[in-house]
Amino acid sequence: xxxxxxxxxxxxxxxxxxxxxxxxxxxxxxxxxxxxxxxxxxxxxxxxxxxxxxxxxxxxxxxxxxxxxxxxxxxxxxxxxxxxxxxxxxxxxxxxxxxxxxxxxxxxxxxxxxxxxxxxxxxxxxxxxxxxxxxxxxxxxx
Numbered sequence: 001x002x003x004x005x006x007x008x009x010x011x012x013x014x015x016x017x018x019x020x021x022x023x024x025x026x027x028x029x030x031x032x033x034x035x036x037x038x039x040x041x042x043x044x045x046x047x048x049x050x051x052x053x054x055x056x057x058x059x060x061x062x063x064x065x066x067x068x069x070x071x072x073x074x075x076x077x078x079x080x081x082x083x084x085x086x087x088x089x090x091x092x093x094x095x096x097x098x099x100x101x102x103x104x105x106x107x108x109x110x111x112x113x114x115x116x117x118x119x120x121x122x123x124x125x126x127x128x129x130x131x132x133x134x135x136x137x138x139x140x141x142x
Contacts, residue, residue, distance in 0.1 A: 011064045021058035094131035
């Protein structure tokens with residue numbers, strides 16, 4: 001309980017405009033003061049995207065608590081991005097059936113057909129575009 005109270009105080013301190021939300025620039029200031037690290041605007045926006053529960057580009061108090069408590073989550077996302085890059089089609093930002101099959105072949109799995117790969121993708125292709133985005137890949141890996 002005391003930990004939540006401390007987070008609330010920190011949140012209120014860095015919510016400089018008093019709107020009940022932490023913006024990317026407010027987050028940058030918070031990180032600089034608390035840890036001494038300098039966060040770029042891109043890094044702050046990436047953190048926002050990861051922890052922003054309502055998609056408004058800012059952290060509400062509950063989001064902020066998850067951000068502070070969930071530092072390990074950032075590392076997990078980084079590892080997933082690295083894995084995703086291994087499977088994606090030459091920097092396209094998507095995993096295709098062809099790129100998935102190519103990776104299986106590199107791993108020695110030669111019996112998996114293109115149709116098998118299409119079926120695997122279809123299972124997690126939430127928007128029905130025939131490829132896996134990073135967000136769909138995260139769902140698949142969770």
